[in-house]
Amino acid sequence: MDQRPRLEDVAARVGVSTASVSLVLRGAPGPSEQTRARVLAAASEIGYRVDRAASLLARRRRHQLGVLLDVRSPFHAELVEEIQVEADRIGYEVVLSTLTRSHDESRAIASLLDFRCEALLLLGPDASVTSLAKLAAQVPVVVVGRQVAEPSVDVVRPADDVGVAAALDHLISLGHREIAFVDGGKGAVASARRRGYRTAMRRAGLTSRVIAGDHTEEGGIRAGRSLVAAGDRPTAVMASNDRCAVGLLDAFLRAGVDVPAAMSVVGYDDSTLARLAHIDLTTVNQDAPAQAHHAVAAAVSRLDEARTDRVEVVLRPQLVIRGSTAGPSR
Secondary structure, eight states: OOOOOOHHHHHHHHTSOHHHHHHHHHTOSOSOHHHHHHHHHHHHHHTOOOOHHHHHHHTTOOOEEEEEEETTOHHHHHHHHHHHHHHHHHTOEEEEEEEBTTBOHHHHHHHHHHTTOSEEEEESOOOOHHHHHHHHTTSOEEEESSOOOOTTSEEEEEOHHHHHHHHHHHHHHTTOOOEEEEOOOSSHHHHHHHHHHHHHHHHTTOOOOEEOOOSSHHHHHHHHHHHHHOTTOOSEEEESSHHHHHHHHHHHHHHTOOTTTTOEEEOSBOOTTTTSTTTOOBEEEOOHHHHHHHHHHHHHHHHHHOOOSOOEEEEOOEEEOOTTOOOOOO
16 A cells, blocks of 8 residues: 555645645745745655656646636626736636627637636626536536536625615615616526515515616616606616616716715626716625635635535625715605
């Protein structure tokens, strides 16, 4: 029986992950100088020797994480920046593939596979569970921002029902009773937020009012115009994301509807747009740094530590109150 010290033995002696030990022994960036010194000392003390055959095989790895994102989403841009920070820290590269008008989800994912990415981080994908399971049979898959009931797919997501409920509780506490919701369309993320709205309104004993829309500024503008023209205008409206909420603000500004005096508006994402002084949008923060950290960790633990059990991390969103909400004027 082979009794030679293993990588796991070095990791246990130092109290760090096998991924960190591997980075040190490969001379890759990430671990601190103190950790490097402890790992090298422990390896020497227990007589650990690098398996040269395994090392040669490991060098054939590309250490690339493929990321699918919507190029038009400010929140996805923020997530990608945080993912890059995490990847840099542990010596991985990031390859991006974007959704555009001419580049749909299946093509974007195929591009990542063509680049031989070792694992995929999919930001808010709309692919079916069956499609995601087939993809996970090829490479580790982490879905970010959406619930997926598939044992082979790891998930990192916000509790959207909690985030939507926090926004509605805020509006209700201000005195609003007629609160509309601008839908985000057919996607899985939009569906989760729509369900959260209906559940929270029902729990509060209020009547739901869902307005057709999508996750774009144009969708928000169309919804805003329909609300302005309605005879039974609500006193507050929540949008399925910040881009849609910005479209609402634009439509209300052009129609002379004062926000928040005549209409309170809430978004979802706490994107960079929401934080601009002239927008000042009350919205729901999803903690992009935490999502990125857990998503990268899930992918790398499958690659470097041969993890096989499913990971699902559910983060609690936080409402950020700004200047787009106030009590109703009627």
